[in-house]
Amino acid sequence: MPKSFLHNMRHAGLISALVMAPCLAINAGLVSAETIQAQLLKAPNVPAPITRTQPATVVVNLEASEWVGLISDDNRYEFWGINGMVPAPMIRVMVGDTVEVNFKNKKDSKESHNLDFGKATDGAALVTAEPGKEAKLSFKATKQGLFVYQSSTAAPFNIQHLLSGMYGLILVEPVGGLKPVEKEFYVMQSEFYMKDGKKNDTLPFSMDKVKAADASYIVHNGHMTALVKVPLRSRVGETTRWFYGNAGVNFESSWHVIGEMLDRVWPAGDMSKPPLESIQSTLVGTGEATIGEFKGEMPGTFVSVDHSLFRTEKGALGLLKIDGPTNPSLFKGL
Amino acid sequence: MIRVMLGDTVEIRMKNDKNSKESHNIDFHAITGPGGGASLLNSEPGQESGGRFKMIIPGVFMYHCATASPSIPEHVSNGMYGTIVVEPAGGLKPVDREYQITQSEFYTKEGGKGETLEFSYENGLDERPSHVVYNGHATALVKNPLKAKAGETVRIFFTNVGPNFVDSFQILEKPFDRVYIEGSLTAPPAENVKVTKVPTGGAVMVEFKVDKAGNYTFVDPVGNRKDLGAMGLLKVE
Numbered sequence: 426m427p428k429s430f431l432h433n434m435r436h437a438g439l440i441s442a443l444v445m446a447p448c449l450a451i452n453a454g455l456v457s458a459e460t461i462q463a464q465l466l467k468a469p470n471v472p473a474p475i476t477r478t479q480p481a482t483v484v485v486n487l488e489a490s491e492w493v494g495l496i497s498d499d500n501r502y503e504f505w506g507i508n509g510m511v512p513a514p515m516i517r518v519m520v521g522d523t524v525e526v527n528f529k530n531k532k533d534s535k536e537s538h539n540l541d542f543g544k545a546t547d548g549a550a551l552v553t554a555e556p557g558k559e560a561k562l563s564f565k566a567t568k569q570g571l572f573v574y575q576s577s578t579a580a581p582f583n584i585q586h587l588l589s590g591m592y593g594l595i596l597v598e599p600v601g602g603l604k605p606v607e608k609e610f611y612v613m614q615s616e617f618y619m620k621d622g623k624k625n626d627t628l629p630f631s632m633d634k635v636k637a638a639d640a641s642y643i644v645h646n647g648h649m650t651a652l653v654k655v656p657l658r659s660r661v662g663e664t665t666r667w668f669y670g671n672a673g674v675n676f677e678s679s680w681h682v683i684g685e686m687l688d689r690v691w692p693a694g695d696m697s698k699p700p701l702e703s704i705q706s707t708l709v710g711t712g713e714a715t716i717g718e719f720k721g722e723m724p725g726t727f728v729s730v731d732h733s734l735f736r737t738e739k740g741a742l743g744l745l746k747i748d749g750p751t752n753p754s755l756f757k758g759l
Numbered sequence: 760m761i762r763v764m765l766g767d768t769v770e771i772r773m774k775n776d777k778n779s780k781e782s783h784n785i786d787f788h789a790i791t792g793p794g795g796g797a798s799l800l801n802s803e804p805g806q807e808s809g810g811r812f813k814m815i816i817p818g819v820f821m822y823h824c825a826t827a828s829p830s831i832p833e834h835v836s837n838g839m840y841g842t843i844v845v846e847p848a849g850g851l852k853p854v855d856r857e858y859q860i861t862q863s864e865f866y867t868k869e870g871g872k873g874e875t876l877e878f879s880y881e882n883g884l885d886e887r888p889s890h891v892v893y894n895g896h897a898t899a900l901v902k903n904p905l906k907a908k909a910g911e912t913v914r915i916f917f918t919n920v921g922p923n924f925v926d927s928f929q930i931l932e933k934p935f936d937r938v939y940i941e942g943s944l945t946a947p948p949a950e951n952v953k954v955t956k957v958p959t960g961g962a963v964m965v966e967f968k969v970d971k972a973g974n975y976t977f978v979d980p981v982g983n984r985k986d987l988g989a990m991g992l993l994k995v996e
Contacts, residue, residue, distance in 0.1 A: 639885060677925045679958030683786060683825070684795045686816045690941075702945045703816045705788040706961035708925060722815070725793030732960025734832035734922040735883045756792030758799040759770065759809030 513593025571694025652743025661749025673711025900991025
């Protein structure tokens with residue numbers, strides 16, 4: 426058997442032991458797990474990094490509601506979202522944590538809403554609430570990685586839920602957390618399908634356009650110019666880490682940052698494997714999420730895009746403004 | 760295709776022909792800095808611009824025009840793209856044959872045989888191409904197949920310009936021996952890959968040994984893309 430395989434097995438064994446030992450201790454009633462309230466912030470903000478090494482119980486309070494808001498400067502849309510946000514807030518936990526979701530559906534909702542956390546655990550993890558009701562879900566975050574949580578395919582399924590804003594990311598970190606970096610961002614690409622209309626109209630959902638994969642908007646963080654009007658910020662020399670999700674449902678995203686290379690990419694958010702290095706554009710499948718990192722080498726405005734470039738005309742872009750000193754040995758006009 | 764080494768300084772002079780109607784620039788995915796150099800490399804018709812850039816990341820990269828007027832995707836759709844390979848120090852391992860294939864889509868209005876077809880921004884937005892081609896023409900690599908001899912190892916630098924489609928690259932007759940996923944030359948390659956997906960604005964390097972004589976067929980197997988031109992031949996003698 427190759428040495429590297431044995432080494433990996435030992436490594437995996439060690440990690441399992443590290444994860445399992447505290448879990449067993451907690452299950453056996455030897456240690457009482459800490460209870461933590463999840464920090465639930467609006468994208469592009471990311472909850473604080475995890476530094477603990479013991480599993481905890483993380484309480485996540487989510488409320489579904491329906492509201493009319495701007496999708497672009499021209500048009501409004503009736504969003505169905507979580508905590509008044511599209512995308513839903515990013516949830517950050519550690520492998521081995523118990524996640525307790527308190528899921529409310531606002532009383533003036535017209536629809537029953539649900540959320541599916543099945544990708545972050547073993548088995549079904551669906552929570553459903555009728556208007557004005559509340560439901561609870563508890564699951565163990567058994568798999569490390571970056572996952573999309575979303576309105577689910579449970580019957581009767583109406584894709585309008587997913588396509589109106591019911592999606593977000595859940596990060597299940599390895600024990601002890603990820604390596605610290607200077608800045609972290611949360612960006613979610615999503616598609617909106619609407620009937621045509623005039624400026625200032627509230628445009629209704631269009632199932633025909635979904636079926637024809639004819640998106641009206643493809644946006645980063647819930648509005649056509651969310652990250653253009655309020656750019657992300659960092660400084661030269663800082664490493665930025667991006668949690669980049671693709672809600673879909675029709676288009677795979679080719680994520681690229683104009684003027685920068687992704688130094689490290691964990692495809693599909695899988696942190697159990699070594700990252701790809703030096704990547705210009707990386708594929709993010711529908712319903713998938715990716716972790717990418719790079720160090721800012723030059724000051725200026727950098728554009729994060731889905732490099733399927735016609736989609737940038739529908740909103741699939743955002744800006745990162747890097748401040749700091751220029752580096753003429755790297756980049757200089759003649 | 761431009762070929763340089765990690766650590767090289769590349770000096771680019773960008774001329775725009777005096778008969779051009781549009782201003783043009785270039786965004787090199789291999790360049791670290793605003794616009795991938797586009798901020799320095801914009802040239803009006805009849806003018807020239809230039810920049811000096813250090814190559815700090817190895818890989819297979821696309822470069823393309825990124826002028827916002829009339830729109831970036833229009834400049835890319837119309838043919839303003841190429842490939843730059845930044846080799847690791849000491850270069851890539853030698854192989855017997857190297858080729859570069861670029862897949863791109865063209866978006867035109869409909870028209871009769873013999874006509875010059877106009878660009879269609881609408882078809883671009885709808886992601887409905889009229890042509891999906893290898894190396895700039897619907898039959899470029901069918902009329903002039905790539906060539907190799909039995910027993911040789913072939914390397915292909917494959918670039919997906921888009922401007923819309925994520926490509927699937929495949930040889931019908933055999934798997935690729937090695938695929939350098941997303942053009943990364945530092946990560947170990949995937950092996951024995953039948954079809955590889957290439958993101959838009961991305962690239963991949965593949966290598967394979969051809970054991971037998973005959974015609975080998977490259978395609979993008981998705982939907983009707985090969986009918987729109989995404990097909991090429993490798994003739995092995």
